Amino acid sequence: MVGKVFKKARRDFMFRYGRRLRQMEHWLVARLAMVIIRLLRLLPADSALNFADRVARRIGPMVGRHRVAIDNLRLAYPEKSDAEIEAIALDMWGNMARLAAEYIFLDALFDYDPKAAKPGRVEVRGVEHFLEIAGENKPHILFTGHLGNFELLPVAAATFGMKITALFRPPNNPYLADYIHSTRRSTMGDLLPSSTGASFALASILESGGNIGVLVDQKFSSGVDTSFFGRPCQSNPVLGMLARHYDCDVYPARCVRLPGNRFRLEIEDKLTLPRTEDGSVDVRATTQLLADVVERWVREDPGQWMWFHKRWEISGRRRKRGQATAKAGE
Numbered sequence: 001m002v003g004k005v006f007k008k009a010r011r012d013f014m015f016r017y018g019r020r021l022r023q024m025e026h027w028l029v030a031r032l033a034m035v036i037i038r039l040l041r042l043l044p045a046d047s048a049l050n051f052a053d054r055v056a057r058r059i060g061p062m063v064g065r066h067r068v069a070i071d072n073l074r075l076a077y078p079e080k081s082d083a084e085i086e087a088i089a090l091d092m093w094g095n096m097a098r099l100a101a102e103y104i105f106l107d108a109l110f111d112y113d114p115k116a117a118k119p120g121r122v123e124v125r126g127v128e129h130f131l132e133i134a135g136e137n138k139p140h141i142l143f144t145g146h147l148g149n150f151e152l153l154p155v156a157a158a159t160f161g162m163k164i165t166a167l168f169r170p171p172n173n174p175y176l177a178d179y180i181h182s183t184r185r186s187t188m189g190d191l192l193p194s195s196t197g198a199s200f201a202l203a204s205i206l207e208s209g210g211n212i213g214v215l216v217d218q219k220f221s222s223g224v225d226t227s228f229f230g231r232p233c234q235s236n237p238v239l240g241m242l243a244r245h246y247d248c249d250v251y252p253a254r255c256v257r258l259p260g261n262r263f264r265l266e267i268e269d270k271l272t273l274p275r276t277e278d279g280s281v282d283v284r285a286t287t288q289l290l291a292d293v294v295e296r297w298v299r300e301d302p303g304q305w306m307w308f309h310k311r312w313e314i315s316g317r318r319r320k321r322g323q324a325t326a327k328a329g330e
Contacts, residue, residue, distance in 0.1 A: 052101040053094040060093030065308035091303025126267035134162035139206040145217035148255035244281035
């Protein structure tokens with residue numbers, strides 16, 4: 001009896017100790033990040049972004065995720081040489097560093113003006129789609145991937161008068177999450193954290209005639225079986241389910257990073273969604289269609305995607321859950 005009490009007390013102590021240790025680690029990392037942010041703010045935007053890029057290209061290959069990126073790239077591009085694979089990985093680290101640094105200058109970076117005599121830092125393709133979506137009194141779904149500075153897309157939407165709620169995944173570090181959320185909220189309009197119940201919140205927005213923006217290129221362990229770069233993976237079917245239920249238009253949108261710290265924002269033509277025999281949206285086929293669109297984008301600019309993400313990781317237990325989810329969504 002005494003032994004059981006001692007073991008329970010020990011487990012409770014280790015749990016509390018571990019939680020406090022993680023909290024302290026998050027706090028220290030956030031303090032360091034804030035110091036770096038303050039230092040970058042002392043520089044002009046272009047100098048700060050270029051500096052972040054150079055540092056990331058040196059540090060990136062030293063972290064464990066670099067090996068994940070290299071392995072993924074070799075499987076995705078078996079025809080490329082080791083030098084080409086390494087170059088793409090370095091471009092990826094530079095892109096991710098620029099994305100992080102661009103939070104600091106988000107307001108200054110977006111300078112799109114449709115009446116300007118010459119293009120600024122941001123150019124937009126598909127203006128007619130922005131205006132059309134903003135002017136229609138019905139729900140729409142926009143999707144994108146982690147390419148370029150994807151955070152600029154909601155800023156552009158707000159510029160064109162489009163009301164959109166963007167689903168986002170907050171960082172695990174709560175201190176950094178608070179900072180990033182406050183930065184995003186000031187320029188991007190409504191934001192919805194990706195958590196339990198998020199799909200119901202998205203459905204509520206569409207039900208009321210609103211628009212939603214979703215990232216679709218992350219692994220989803222309880223999702224439907226899809227393929228990406230010819231390799232099996234699992235993807236979140238919620239967008240296909242929502243499109244089927246509300247029969248709303250679905251638009252691909254992306255950000256392409258251009259030389260000279262410039263950007264091109266694009267909304268492509270709305271997708272023709274695959275249908276089942278009864279005319280309803282085919283959830284599984286739609287989920288694969290979204291993955292195919294993102295793959296096309298990544299192939300055009302491979303250095304602008306996050307290859308260190310374990311997109312293709314699937315366990316046997318997760319596969320069974322994913323197959324069950326797929327059957328429910330058919």
